[in-house]
Amino acid sequence: MRKSFFLTTMLAGLFIGLCSAGALAPTAMAQEFPTKPVTLIIPVGAGGSHDLTARAVTSVASNYLGQPIIIQLKPGGGGAIGSEIVAKSAPDGYTLLFGGMGWSTTYPAVEGRSKGPDDLMAVCRINYSPTIIAARPNLPFKTFKEMLAYAKANPDKLIYGNTGPWGQADLPWKMIGKQTGIKTKNVPYDGGGPALLAVLGGHADMTGGLVTALLPHFKSGKLRALAVLDYKREEKLPDVPTAKEEGVDVVNLMWRSVLAPKGTPRPVIDKLALAFKKMTEDKSVVSMIKQFGDEIQYLGPDEFGKLWREEFEMQKELGKALKK
Amino acid sequence: MGLFENLANGFVVALSASNLFYCALGAILGTAIGVLPGLGPPATIALLLPVTFRMEPVSAVIMLAGIFYGAMYGGSTTSILLNIPGEAASVVTCLDGYKMARNGRAGAALGISAIGSFIAGTLGVLGVSLMAPTLASFALKFGPPEYCCLVFLGLMMAIYLSEESVLKGLMMGALGLLLGTVGLDPVDGIPRFTFGVNRLMDGVDFVVMAMGLFGIAEILCNLEAPENREVFKTSLKGLLPTLEDWRQCWASVLRGSVLGFFIGVLPGGGAIISSFASYALEKRLSKHPERFGKGAIEGVAAPEAANNAASTSSFIPLLTLGIPGNASIAMIFVALMIHGIRPGPLLLQEHPDLFWGVIASMYIGNALLLALNLPLINFWVRMLKVPYQYLAVIVVVVCVIGAYSVNNSAWDIGMMVFFGILGYLLRKFAFPASPFILAMILGPMLEKTLQQSLIASGGDFMTFLNRPISASLLLAAGLLMLTPLAKSLWKKQKG
Incomplete structure (x- = not known):
């Protein structure tokens, strides 16, 4: 009852609107749009x-x-x-x-x-921008595959700093976890900056971020890029494989x-x-x-x-x- | 190259005519937005970002940095004159600053905050140029357990701020913590206490709450007692702090600067915690703590110095690690990225003129701000001579516009009115508003860092005691709680 009243008012409003606009047919409106x-x-x-x-x-x-x-x-x-x-x-x-x-x-x-x-x-x-999975350089693995093997052998040991629930880092990490069965501690941080800081300070082992924020740290050797979550490799990181290449079908754009x-x-x-x-x-x-x-x-x-x-x-x- | 050579080169960059102009422009804009509540420095810098697309990168950062620390100078003005904190770091300034204004000492309060800010700013810049890299590694040592304990210590101090009853302070602190849980939970993003209202997802906005609790409530109380206007009869002679004032607070300015500088290095909330930590410290050290909250000049000088030193040192994580510590600095980060400069560990080697130019411009900007703010004091104090029935209307209009500008939504105006009425009632029953608002800001930080620490440690609470920094912070919090108890026991035994 109430809903129909609402609809009627909307229709009436639309009608009045159309009249005042010179009663144009929708296609004519589109042409002039x-x-x-x-x-x-x-x-x-x-x-x-x-x-x-x-x-x-x-x-x-x-x-x-x-x-x-x-x-x-x-x-x-x-x-x-x-x-x-x-x-x-x-x-x-x-x-x-x-x-x-x-x-x-x-x-x-x-x-x-x-x-x-x-x-x-x-x-x-x-x-x-694709999410890029990055890790501290002083961990006992160098590639995405090695990381997965390490995480399988040591469940709930790796600490992954995400950038907030369901964000650029959290969602793909949950997908990776679901697909590969690895278990890690997924710690929420208040955005990309704090998560990155936690990894640089050694309070978290890994994070997921965008290339613009991570690139200088890859260059200075403070972070290691493990995988790009895209269908293709990232232009600025030609040596870093996609997760798909490494056998994990997760893409996060x-x-x-x-x-x-x-x-x-x-x-x-x-x-x-x-x-x-x-x-x-x-x-x-x-x-x-x-x-x-x-x-x-x-x-x-x-x-x-x-x-x-x-x-x-x-x-x-x-x-x-x-x-x- | 030695430090002085670097700094000299920096001054060459900063003193070029165009950079000097941008520095002054930034400082003036910053003062203006600091004075107007609502539109804060992050929003202003964001609005000006497109303008910087075509500027030289050094000039862009010099101007944007000027806005940021200029706002710190301006922010105290409304706190002192009208009891409206323009931003979180000036909440504490309201306590004694506004009381000073009511006692006819608005000029002295504004003067001490401008000069104190200048001293702190200069010391801060000196600190940044001497030990930026060392401090960056100190900031990195702060993990979730350390933050958690720092915030906990901060909460203890916030409750200590309440003027009379500690019990009432605790009650308001608890209420603030509860209010801080409104919004999305930090781990799973599940809405709490939002009652399906989208506007509450992000929690309660601090600026809106502060304008209501302090500003609107103040006006409501003043309307009730219209005869009380003589409090604003400030003689224009006492514009500057007297020698006696200086004797009282030079040490407070120095302590505030040092404390603010170190806490400010920590990303997230540094300026806020440092402002009331330094207030609590002064109150603790003072021989007459009962003067605090009634217009003690140290209560203005120390937190103002602290928040300025903190705003200066908050550049350190950006310039050395490439990580923005707060929303304003994040905008400056974006401005640099637009110019293809990525702040980070390599900034000092790749762009030394930018690094040192910005630091040198901060020395100059601080001097400019002092020169700008001292003459303005006369103008601000005169503003108080406007008959209250007109002034009150202007203040309400400015607050309404300010509240609207936070999210471009009328919802926030309603929230401000709600908190205005709440603030009025709290005052009627003599409940302190500052522990309430500070607990509201710190609550979510405490929860987030506690969750982070415990997820990372696998639920082991020993993580707080096993780490030296967090353990000492906890110890400090414990001492802060126990000393009043020990004192009263001591008195009882004596008596």
Whole structure:
């Protein structure tokens, strides 16, 4: 009863909205899209890699979209608040979400909070950073395989410092544990910096991080890279194998993407995706992203949507298995 | 190359016209945002990051660092004038600073905090240039058990802050610990006490809580007694601390600086713990501890010196290990990365002009801040002459904007009002608010580090006693708890 009332009000609102917009049919709207600035909501705090990437890419938006993209920060709940705002807003392409694996896949898949592929649609992926497994250099193993053998022989001896529950380090480590059966102490730290500090200080043995933060420590010999959790090797670490090469099928890509509310018309999605593709090919954007230590790995709505859905279903299974 | 040669080269970099300009710009911006509650240094630095994309890396860091330590100078201003701590490290300054202002000594309080900050900042920079690498290895020695014991010691000190009743202090501390458990649990990420409200997932925001508990509550209390306005009749003559003030607090400034410098090296919460640790230390050492909380100048000088020294030494983990110790430093880290410079063990060899240039700029920035803040005191004190009915409205408006700016959400305004009313009630029943708020900040740290220690040790509590640093911290906490007991027993026996 109440729900139908809600729906009726929404429909009425939509109707009034359409009338005041000149009663345009949806396809006509899509052709003219965008007629006003587009808002991109970033659901996490300022200055992080998502914020920087989004700002760099959208800095040239008006050249390719015909309208500027305005960035709004709506941090809170690890990204859940901004995600919910976008999922609830009108599916007209004017309100978009800057998606990340944590709030767009893991939280909805494992914990049923925030919004995932059931409530949002893919526009495109901008790029990603794989998790890299790193260890102190003075441990009795040098490679990922040796580490697994050591952990099997010494259960609950290795201390793995993760960067927070279900984060870039914790989730893949749980997947590795599930696949290989190794048992370690998985200690939560408050983000990448503290986890790294714990490993450097010898309070933890291993951690998982992104190449931008770990590279100087690999170079100085204070850390050893064991495996890259990607389908291919990392350009900056040509000698480090992927986990797949070492026989463990775990991939963890911390992606940055653009998402839209479910029900956004396909022509609008296509228009946005094309504009974002051109933005990511812009010279100034490419050079800025390079300075962050990343690269552009654009994927269109269909390819990325499929990848996202697969990742979501896989993590849902994992969540169920781990919570038993 | 010797130290002085390095430092001299650093000064050459820092004294170039453009870097001098960026240093001044950063210091002024920092003071401004320090004075305005809400938008803190991390958010400001994040907003300015895109501007630094096209700047020289040294200039970028000099400006951003200026914002960070400038805010430490500015943050005490609202604490002293209006009882609103702009950031966690200035909560303690409210205790005696605001009392001094009410006693007509706002100028002296602001003066001692500016000069104390300058002395501490300069000593801190000197410390950084002399022993950065040594201190970095000290910070590395701090694992979860050490942090856990440090936070525990800090909690003991926080309770010691309560002006009159230790029992009331303990009660408020316990309440603060409980409030600190709201949000996601640190091990499994399971929401606790959030009642399905997404806004509570991240816990209660400190800035919002502090503005309510201190600022709004203060206004509510003042509205109740409108005749009490004569407290703000500050004569413009007593703007600077007198010789007598100096005699009382020069040692406090030095002790605060040293304590702040060492605790500040530890990533996460260094500045906060150092500010009230130094307050507790002064109260303990003072011959007249009863003056504390009623406008003792040492109670302003020591924590202000401590938080400034701590903000300076918190650069050490970044510059030597490449690890940001707090949110503001993390932003500076990002600024460096954008320029393709990766702070870390190799920074000193790869980019010596950056390292020493930034350090030299901090010497200059501290001098600039002193020159900027002393003349401003006159202006701030005059502000108190604004009739209270107007001043109160302005303060409420600034607080509302500040609360909104934390997460761009109206929810936080509601939270601030809630804590304002709570703060008013607490005051009516003479419960101290500072142990409450400090326990709220320290609680999650205590829980996290306790969990980390016990997971790593396999549930063995001996991990806290087997390690020398954590064992001595625990011993200190134990002594702190037992001395009042011993004292009263001693008195009883005598009597």
